[in-house]
Amino acid sequence: DGGxxxxxxxLFRKEGQNVTLSCEQxxxxxxxxWYRQDPGQGLRLIYYSxxxxxxxKGDIAEGYxxxxxxxxxxxxTVTSAQKNPTAFYLCASSTPGDGAGxxxxxxxxxxxxx
Amino acid sequence: AQKVTQAQTEISVVExxxxxxxxxxxxxxxxxYLFWYKQPPSGELVFLIRRNxxxxxxxxxxxxxWNFQKSTSSFNFTITASQVxxxxxxxxxxxxxxxxxxxxxxxxxxxxLQVTL
Numbered sequence: 001d002g003g004x005x006x007x008x009x010x011l012f013r014k015e016g017q018n019v020t021l022s023c024e025q026x027x028x029x030x031x032x033x034w035y036r037q038d039p040g041q042g043l044r045l046i047y048y049s050x051x052x053x054x055x056x057k058g059d060i061a062e063g064y065x066x067x068x069x070x071x072x073x074x075x076x077t078v079t080s081a082q083k084n085p086t087a088f089y090l091c092a093s094s095t096p097g098d099g100a101g102x103x104x105x106x107x108x109x110x111x112x113x114x
Numbered sequence: 115a116q117k118v119t120q121a122q123t124e125i126s127v128v129e130x131x132x133x134x135x136x137x138x139x140x141x142x143x144x145x146x147y148l149f150w151y152k153q154p155p156s157g158e159l160v161f162l163i164r165r166n167x168x169x170x171x172x173x174x175x176x177x178x179x180w181n182f183q184k185s186t187s188s189f190n191f192t193i194t195a196s197q198v199x200x201x202x203x204x205x206x207x208x209x210x211x212x213x214x215x216x217x218x219x220x221x222x223x224x225x226x227l228q229v230t231l
Contacts, residue, residue: 004158031216031217033216033217035221040123040223041223042118042205042221042222042223042224043159043205043219043221044221045218045219048216048218049216050216056216058218088157090157090158090159092159094216094217100147100164100166100209100211100217101217102149102161102164102217103149103151103159103161103217103219104161105151105158105159105160106158107156107157107158108157108158
């Protein structure tokens with residue numbers, strides 16, 4: 001089945017450690033995204049990529065890094081510089097469509113910093 | 115700057131009741147798209163509808179209907195005869211229409227709908 005696969009589903013990290021969240025899609029979509037979800041705050045865009053080897057910062061990129069070496073993959077690294085990393089992270093990809101393509105989401109990764 | 119407001123944080127209804135989820139938006143763009151997504155307990159967001167700002171026709175899909183009113187900057191979502199399976203968090207979102215590959219959506223804070231028997 002086509003879709004977005006995120007791993008791990010749950011992740012615990014000690015303060016000061018970097019952690020990488022995986023996102024893989026087999027939908028052949030060019031654009032991919034990372035969102036952060038906190039209770040009562042909706043979804044906020046961290047980074048997005050329109051094409052391989054290219055990515056742009058979203059609204060809350062500080063403390064995060066990404067890479068886009070393959071069309072199918074868009075991993076997110078939460079660095080030790082991220083002050084409050086405990087959150088639910090959602091990866092998405094989109095169909096082309098005048099910048100308003102429908103987003104397809106993975107099931108998310110819940111990161112807890114101990 | 116764009117903004118999406120979902121003033122209802124949580125709504126509880128009894129099965130078979132009708133329920134309307136409100137969405138009010140702000141944008142300076144003349145052409146834009148509005149979306150509704152559903153987030154069930156499993157976590158992934160599921161696309162429900164996309165509406166172009168030029169198309170103010172109401173839409174009905176089964177028990178779901180959407181009322182887009184540009185004059186009041188609202189895009190409300192009604193579930194008729196609600197069911198327990200409708201329990202989820204619902205998000206309204208907005209993006210300007212422009213030439214590009216990425217869809218940079220601005221999301222509201224979501225409305226949690228609880229449908230009980």
